[in-house]
Amino acid sequence: MHKPSPPLSEDELMLRAWQIAGATLGELAQEAGIACPADLRRDKGWVGQLLEWHLGASAGSRPVPDFEHLGIELKSIPIGYHGRPLETTFVCVAPLIGLHGITWDQCHLKHKLARVLWLPVEGERDIPVCDRQVGSPLLWSPSADEEQQLRQDWEELIDKIVLGEVESITARHGEVLQLRPKAANSKALTEAYGNNGAPIKTLPRGFYLKTDFTAAILSRHFQC
DNA sequence: GCGTGATCATGA
DNA sequence: TCATGATCACGC
Numbered sequence: 001m002h003k004p005s006p007p008l009s010e011d012e013l014m015l016r017a018w019q020i021a022g023a024t025l026g027e028l029a030q031e032a033g034i035a036c037p038a039d040l041r042r043d044k045g046w047v048g049q050l051l052e053w054h055l056g057a058s059a060g061s062r063p064v065p066d067f068e069h070l071g072i073e074l075k076s077i078p079i080g081y082h083g084r085p086l087e088t089t090f091v092c093v094a095p096l097i098g099l100h101g102i103t104w105d106q107c108h109l110k111h112k113l114a115r116v117l118w119l120p121v122e123g124e125r126d127i128p129v130c131d132r133q134v135g136s137p138l139l140w141s142p143s144a145d146e147e148q149q150l151r152q153d154w155e156e157l158i159d160k161i162v163l164g165e166v167e168s169i170t171a172r173h174g175e176v177l178q179l180r181p182k183a184a185n186s187k188a189l190t191e192a193y194g195n196n197g198a199p200i201k202t203l204p205r206g207f208y209l210k211t212d213f214t215a216a217i218l219s220r221h222f223q224c
Numbered sequence: 225g226c227g228t229g230a231t232c233a234t235g236a
Numbered sequence: 237t238c239a240t241g242a243t244c245a246c247g248c
Contacts, residue, residue, distance in 0.1 A: 044244055045229030052229080061228035061247060078231080088239085090230060123231090171240050181241060188225070203242090204226075211239090 001031045004056035010070055010139070016055050017117060017137035025121070026130030028054055036130040048076045051119055051134070063092075065112075072139070073116045077214060078123025079135065083222070084215045086123045088208040094179055096192035096205065099162050104151045107158075109177075109207050113150065116140050120218065138221045146176075149213070153177035157207075164193040167202055176213040182206030 007013035020028060025047065029036040032053050037043045057066035057074055066074040078086040092112050095102070104110055120135035142150060153174035160169050171178045181203040194200035 040231060040244095042244060044231045045246085047231095048229045049246095059228080061226090063227060076230085087231060090228095093227060125232095178240090181243090182227090182230095183243080184225085184245090185243060186241090190225070206227095 001033070003032075003053055006056045006058045007067065007070070010072070013055060013067060013070060013072065013117065014137060014139060017119060020051070020054050020134050021136050023134050024130060025050060025132045025134070028134070029130070039125070039129060046129075047078075047121055047132075048074070051076050051121075055117075063108075065115075067117075071115055073112055074119065075116055076119045076121050077218070079120045079218075080124055083218070085211040085218070088178060088180075088210055089214050090182065091177075091207040091209060093182060094157070094161070094205040094207050096161055096166060096190060096202070097199075099158060102158065104154060107154065109150070109154055110147075113142060118214075118217065118221075136221075138218065140217055140221075146213075146217075149176045154207075162193065164195050164197060164200075166192050166205065167194075167200075169205075171208075174210070176210055178208045178210055179205050180208055 007016060026036050028050055032050060037046055040046060052066060052074060055074060058068060059066050065071055075089060077089060080086045092108050118138040118140055122132040153176055157169060157174060157177065157179050160166065169179050171180045173179065183204045186203065188204060189201040190204045192200055192202045
């Protein structure tokens with residue numbers, strides 16, 4: 001099977017997503033002509049990239065939505081036996097410098113989360129990767145409450161970054177949003193503000209959605 | 225090194 | 237048991 005072209009409409013995208021719902025990753029890998037890894041230790045992004053392939057995502061590694069002209073971001077999310085997310089969800093890299101005058105309405109995170117196609121995938125490690133099933137897709141935009149929660153966490157975290165306190169931020173800060181390392185390893189460093197605004201070198205950070213938050217999104221879907 | 229895709233692995 | 241902090245792969 002050749003790589004699907006980008007979907008031309010939201011309806012077309014959702015149709016494709018429903019068409020792969022229930023399939024196993026092994027079946028999807030076979031159609032894509034790629035091998036299914038025994039585990040994801042060395043292929044952490046494999047599931048996401050496989051789903052991108054099937055749905056015709058076009059962005060590659062560019063910092064734009066997966067479905068650029070639809071303004072939709074694709075997120076696979078690993079689900080455990082109890083239907084809850086097994087992992088936090090990476091959203092985007094956090095800016096550590098050049099934040100003068102940055103606002104919620106113009107920030108990268110808000111735009112990334114404006115419209116997300118969630119695709120749950122079985123993620124328990126005792127299920128062989130090839131046997132894991134894709135779940136039902138969910139096209140989501142933040143409710144007013146959800147946006148308020150995200151905004152509050154984002155503003156508090158950005159404030160700390162601006163004040164040179166990035167290295168005192170842990171994953172426990174934030175109700176729904178976390179700031180955590182996002183790097184190749186602990187030796188990858190980038191510039192940030194330190195005490196008194198002096199430049200320091202620190203680990204690159206990313207914004208992640210906590211599992212309680214994504215669990216609520218998914219449960220709202222299954223209840224309605 | 226940065227941004228894309230994330231999960232791993234161990235200390236609490 | 238589970239979330240945090242660390243890490244893996246790839247294109248450029």
